[in-house]
Amino acid sequence: MWQQQGYQQQRPHQKHGLRFFWVLLIIIASLACIYFYIIPWLASPGGGSGGGTNTGRWSEARQRQTAFDLAQSVQNYRNRIHERRRINYGDAFMEAGVASPFRPPNPFDGMDSPSGAKNDTHSETKLKGWALATIRRNLQSLPAGSTINVLIFTQVKVCPDCRRDIQAWTKQLQQAAPPGVTVYVYIWQQTDFDIDHPDQTPVTSPGGVELAVSGSAP
Amino acid sequence: MDTWPEYVERAFRTFYYGGQYEQSLETFVRRWGGSDIQTFAQVLSVGTQEEKVLALFAIGYSGTPQAQDILRPFLQSTQPMERWASALCLGELKDEQAIPVLVDLLDEFVPPRMHPLERDGGLYQFWRIKAVSLLGAWEREDLAPLLRAALEESWKLEQADAIDRKQVWHPYQDELAYALGHLGAFGTFTGLALPTPRLHLWMVTLACGSLQARTRYGDLLTQIQINAALQEEVIHVLEHRFGLSGEERKQCIEQYADDYFARMKWT
Numbered sequence: 496m497w498q499q500q501g502y503q504q505q506r507p508h509q510k511h512g513l514r515f516f517w518v519l520l521i522i523i524a525s526l527a528c529i530y531f532y533i534i535p536w537l538a539s540p541g542g543g544s545g546g547g548t549n550t551g552r553w554s555e556a557r558q559r560q561t562a563f564d565l566a567q568s569v570q571n572y573r574n575r576i577h578e579r580r581r582i583n584y585g586d587a588f589m590e591a592g593v594a595s596p597f598r599p600p601n602p603f604d605g606m607d608s609p610s611g612a613k614n615d616t617h618s619e620t621k622l623k624g625w626a627l628a629t630i631r632r633n634l635q636s637l638p639a640g641s642t643i644n645v646l647i648f649t650q651v652k653v654c655p656d657c658r659r660d661i662q663a664w665t666k667q668l669q670q671a672a673p674p675g676v677t678v679y680v681y682i683w684q685q686t687d688f689d690i691d692h693p694d695q696t697p698v699t700s701p702g703g704v705e706l707a708v709s710g711s712a713p
Numbered sequence: 714m715d716t717w718p719e720y721v722e723r724a725f726r727t728f729y730y731g732g733q734y735e736q737s738l739e740t741f742v743r744r745w746g747g748s749d750i751q752t753f754a755q756v757l758s759v760g761t762q763e764e765k766v767l768a769l770f771a772i773g774y775s776g777t778p779q780a781q782d783i784l785r786p787f788l789q790s791t792q793p794m795e796r797w798a799s800a801l802c803l804g805e806l807k808d809e810q811a812i813p814v815l816v817d818l819l820d821e822f823v824p825p826r827m828h829p830l831e832r833d834g835g836l837y838q839f840w841r842i843k844a845v846s847l848l849g850a851w852e853r854e855d856l857a858p859l860l861r862a863a864l865e866e867s868w869k870l871e872q873a874d875a876i877d878r879k880q881v882w883h884p885y886q887d888e889l890a891y892a893l894g895h896l897g898a899f900g901t902f903t904g905l906a907l908p909t910p911r912l913h914l915w916m917v918t919l920a921c922g923s924l925q926a927r928t929r930y931g932d933l934l935t936q937i938q939i940n941a942a943l944q945e946e947v948i949h950v951l952e953h954r955f956g957l958s959g960e961e962r963k964q965c966i967e968q969y970a971d972d973y974f975a976r977m978k979w980t
Contacts, residue, residue, distance in 0.1 A: 575877060576830065576877045576878055577830060578830055579830055579831045579832045579834075579835070580731065580829070580830060580831070580832060580834075580835030580836075581729065581730065581731040581832060581835060581836070582730070582731040582835060583731050583732055599974065599977075600974055600975075600977045600978045600979075601880065601977050601978075601979070604880075604881075606730050606731060606839055606884075607726055607727075607730065608927075608932075609842050609843040609845075609846035609847075609888065610846050610850070610927055610928055611927040611928050611931065611932070612931060612932070613726075615927065615931060615932035616884065616932070620932050620934075620935075621934060623935065624932065624934030624935050624938070624970065624973075625970075625974060627934075627935060627938055627939065627970070628934075628938060628970035628971065628974065631938060631970075632970075632971070651731065651732040651733055652732075652733075654732065667935065667939060670939070671938075671939065688733075689733075690729075690731050690732060690733040691733075
C-alpha cells in the first residue's frame with residue numbers, strides 16, 4: 496500500500512520529467528535544424544529566395560558567402576578551360592525575391608577596351624550589362640516594394656574607373672527595374688589574387704574576399 | 714603608392730594587359746632610376762626583351778616628337794613583340810609604315826601555332842584586337858577585305874575550337890565587325906554561313922562601328938539596351954544599309970543582349 500502510494504506519487508514526476516525531456520529534445524532539434532540547414536541555406540547563393548520572399552538589402556555575411564561561392568566558381572572555370580592568360584575573370588549573382596536566382600552563362604573575362612573608356616570591356620562592366628539584360632527580360636513583373644540584389648565578384652582588384660562608375664551603373668539598373676523596386680549592387684574582390692600565378696592564390700574561405708564598392712540608387 | 718605619367722601607366726597596361734601592373738612598374742623604375750623618355754631610350758639599347766617592349770610602348774604613347782624616328786626601325790625587328798609594339802604605337806600616330814605589320818598581326822601566331830588561351834597567345838590576341846581597332850580607325854577602304862578575311866578566318870577557328878574555348882574568339886570578332894562598320898563595309902557578311910543570332914549580333918555591332926557608337930556613347934552591351942538615341946541610329950542603318958524589315962530591325966535590337974550571352978553557353 497505504501498509502495499503503491501509511493502508509486503502513485505512518483506508517476507506525475509516521471510510524467511513531467513518525460514515531458515521536459517521531449518520539449519528539450521524538440522528545442523535542440525529545432526536549433527540544430529536552424530544552425531545546420533536554415534542559416535547555410537539563407538547564406539547560399541540560391542537561399543532565401545523562394546515563394547516571393549523580399550529579402551531586402553543583403554547583410555555583410557550574406558554578401559561575403561555569395562562572393563566566396565562565386566570566387567570558387569571562377570576558379571573552377573579557369574581550371575576547366577585551361578586558362579593560361581594573364582587575365583581577370585568575374586562572375587555575378589542576382590536575386591530578386593522570385594523563384595530562382597539568376598547567374599550568367601559563364602564567368603566573364605575582362606581586359607582594357609581598345610577604344611572608348613578603357614573599362615568598357617572589364618568583366619565588371621560586362622556583368623553589369625548582363626544584370627541589365629536580366630532585369631529587362633525577367634523582372635518586369637516584380638511588385639513595388641521588392642528588392643533586387645546584384646553581387647559582382649572580380650578576381651583582380653576593382654580599378655578606379657569601375658569604382659567611379661558604380662553609381663551610374665546602379666542608376667541604369669534602377670531605371671530598368673519596375674517602379675517601386677529597389678536595386679542594390681555590390682562588387683566584391685579577391686584579397687590576394689596573383690594574376691601571374693592564379694593557381695597559387697586560391698580562395699579557400701570567406702575571408703579571402705572583400706567588399707570593394709557598393710551602390711544603391713537615391 | 715606613387716603616381717606615374719599617363720603614358721607610362723598606359724605602356725604597362727598594354728603589356729600587363731590583365732591588370733596588376735603596378736608592382737612591375739615600380740620594379741622597373743627602381744631598376745632604371747626613372748620613368749622619363751631618356752630612361753626609356755636607354756632601356757631600348759640595353760634592357761631585356763620585355764623591358765624593351767615596355768620602353769617602345771612608353772615612347773610611343775609619350776607624344777614626344779622623336780617617337781616615330783625611334784620606333785620605325787623596330788618594325789623590322791626579328792623579335793615579334795618588338796615588331797608588334799612599334800606597329801601598334803606607330804598605328805596610333807597614323808604612320809603608314811605601320812600598316813603592313815598591323816595587317817600581318819591578323820594571322821600571325823594564330824592556331825595551330827598558338828591558342829589565345831595560352832599565356833603569350835593571350836597577349837598577342839589582346840594586341841591583335843588593338844591592331845584591328847587601329848586599322849578600322851584608319852578609314853582606308855582597301856583595308857576592308859583584309860579585315861573581312863580575318864573575321865571569316867576567326868569564325869572558322871571558333872567553329873573548330875572546343876566547346877568550352879570558343880568564347881575566347883568573341884572579343885576579337887566583335888572588334889573586327891565594329892572596325893568593318895567603321896570602314897563602311899556593309900556587305901561584310903555576304904557569303905558567310907552564320908546562324909541568325911550571330912548574324913544579327915554582328916549586324917548591330919557593324920552598324921555601331923559605322924556610327925562610332927562606342928566612343929560617342931560607351932559600352933555597346935549597355936547602350937544598345939537602354940540608349941534610345943543610339944537604337945534609332947542603329948535601326949536607321951539596319952534599314953538603309955541592310956534592308957531589314959521593321960520586325961527584323963526590332964528583333965536585332967531587342968535580342969542583342971540575349972544573342973551576346975547565348976554564344977557563351979556550352980550547348
